[in-house]
Amino acid sequence: MNTVLLVQSLIGGIIMGSVYALLGVGFSLTWGVMRVIHISHAAFGLIAAFVAYGCLQRWGIDPIASLVFMVPLLFCCACFVYRFLILPVTKAREVIVSSMILTFGIAIIVENIMLLIWGPDPRLITTWYTSRVFIVGPFYFQYAPVAGFVMAVAGVGVIHLFLKKTYTGKAVRAAWQQSDAAQLYGVNLTRISMITFGLAVGSAGAGGVGLALLYSFEPHAHNLWLIYLFLVVIVGGVGNVLGTAAAGVLIGIITGLSLAFLPYQWVNPLTFGLLMAVLAVRPHGLFRSEV
């Protein structure tokens, strides 16, 4: 067996899956807690990637460091979007369908704004560590993807701890599990939903920057990212943070193994075939669907 090829493929796959998981966690939360399928989730992640690119080009700010102001900024934007656009839709009879239509419209608007500001050309984030590697025996680890992986682990960890350990996080979980009972205990559903939405979009920003460390991006890229979001969230179980993370890693392992052992054109059919198989056997995902 070609160990070097296998390990390198697995490393690449796991890193890719983890970063998609970071982008997917927020998507999973809004879907699970609010019943809102947020189609423009990846578009917000892409905005973060473009802003990080701009900050790096103009001021030399490292993309990861730019998250310090980008995540709060996206959180505030998301609260505004929630209050004036999402909230009215959550009162609709068919929240899922209405939210999909609304957020699809938002995605198109956001995409066109990005086209207007940054144009249609592909962008590539190049930092001082982009092509640097550290070598362990016969294995090469590229700094930038490893940085994306560390961000993903940290991001998913923070969201998990927030939900498990903080009062607001517990209120989010309560709203997901028993919204009527939570309200009886004084949980303000509108406020909780707004925080959830803000948190989700903020995490999308981190995920977007993570993906930008791995891949090139242009204003249409969010459509592709969205496909992977559905994949990790459905496999991981809607609303399940750790499930989403595990699904990301699992998909990464499958991709890595496929790249090592199968003809490359089989990788995508195999990955999406997995999605169909999961849906057929466990319609609610591999992991329990709850926060």
Added chain:
Amino acid sequence: MRRDFVKGVLVFLLLVGFSAAFCLQSAGAQEKKPIIIGGSLPLTGEFAETAKWIKLGMEYWGQEVNKKGGLLGRPVEFKIYDDESNANKAVTFAEKAITVDKVDLLFGGYPGTAARAVMPVAEKHKYVYVSMGGHMKSFEQGYTYCFGGPPLMGEWWYEGFFLWLNSLPPEQRPKRAALYTMNNPIGASLMSSLYTWLKKLGIEIVIDEKYNLPLPDATPLVVKAKQMNCDILFSNGFFDDGVMTIRAAKALDYNPKAIVQGIGSVIPAWIKELGPDGDYVFSGTSLYNKLKYPGNDQLNAYVKEKFNLPGYPVYFGFGYCWMQVLAQGVEGAGGLDQTKIRDWLKSHEVHSIAGPMKFDAKGLPAPINFCTQIQNGKVELIWPKDQATAEPIYPKPAWKK
């Protein structure tokens, strides 16, 4: 009686005078009636940025023609629809331009998917259609009114590169090739020439893999190529997978004698975003602003003055060149009869900024491809020698760490 006769003569003369004046006016109007050139371009959506340059190139051609007194002595005007980067809409607008607007001429569409879809429409209505086409298959459908002037052919993409490689002494050529190709019609169109030329040059194909887009990770591709000691890498993909492959090659310190990147490396973003890492990559083109054929300098001077660009963008050139070819057909035929234009183009040599072209039965010129290499952040022409702007840098230097 005599007075009546005089009156009658006067009335007759007046009528004749009016008729003559009317006829003259009509003839004048007919003479100055513009030639309408119609069709669609993706002015919005995914391909808008490129189409913008095609439109500017066509319009610049129109300006120049009108300045010189027009085509067949008539001014030219464009009627351009926006197909929103949708090939189906391009077909609808081509039908509309021909049947509703009754345009005098059709202009070439973009991208290849739209051009390929419009070709049968042009053929059905017997309209001459000079465009990039949609690779070789689109020209093998038996169409007689369609011309690639010049076409954008995957099948010819590496022609210039291989001709240059062929000029090297055999001992200097690479020995083992890795071929990684995106699994789509554009990728597939590159393969026949790769197989033919590699066999002819005695280069062994050690890896021949196709991948679906998006490519999740290029590291395994590069690990394999490095392990198999491939000294030439063909990365037959778009920008995204192309830059991933280059970055992985640098990270893993894989340094073959030559890296050939087909499609992704020809867009300006390659140089802008990859910087020095994008250097030394070979590719090909059927048109470039550094060509030494007449007209290129004039176009470069125009874009320098108008857009402050060092040379015209390649799609500006395509827009201009397709119109240049069509106009020669119209002038050669001496009118707007589409069949006569077609027959003239099929039987005469045309001269364009892409060089001289003589079309065969398929509507294709002899293979046109100029080998390019990126050197110090600039695209240089390497082959043929009479067009070369720089000497090739080969073998590829080590990666700059």
